[in-house]
Amino acid sequence: RKEVEQDPGPFNVPEGATVAFNCTYSNSASQSFFWYRQDCRKEPKLLMSVYSSGNEDGRFTAQLNRASQYISLLIRDSKLSDSATYLCVVKKSMYSGGGADGLTFGKGTHLIIQP
């Protein structure tokens, strides 16, 4: 079983719609959770961290369910510029500083916003 699993899509969504992605992780020792965005042929960039209490950044809402080992991302009022691959990411450590804290990525979910 892969450590982080995501539906690769593609998700084809009309502009202005709401879209949700999910991912599951297998390592219960995971401590930190993120969504990264990767545009075609570009490097991944941090979109947002994910907290158990849920967190929002503009049109983006992320949620973590530790009991189910499940992470979600909701995009409201989608824009053409949201078209990208969204990578679900986990890390074993809470903090950085001296220990192994490499990121474990899912395969990514490809999102296409259509005009």
Next chain:
Amino acid sequence: EAGVAQSPRYKIIEKRQSVAFWCNPISGHATLYWYQQILGQGPKLLIQFQNNGVVDDSQLPKDRFSAERLKGVDSTLKIQPAKLEDSAVYLCASSLALAGGPGIMGEQFFGPGTRLTVL
């Protein structure tokens, strides 16, 4: 602020040849990572350095891959000899994390990557 620099951006080699990639992290970033991203996959960690010491190389295929960060700044990743399945984008990332530091989430910033094609 300048980002993570990598070179070359593209490299095409024949199988069994050697290749080396270079990374210059963001100034002041103590931690440096090399990731391999095969087409259609998420990045996979190969090695993590803290200053010039290796913290994690558990997923580095040590029979053919090697990496160093001799002065705790720039790093090189080498493949010798290359195989067809090494075709991928090699991403370097850095974070500000300092050994023994307080609770810092330590965002990792990625460079543009080196796209390797092995024929």
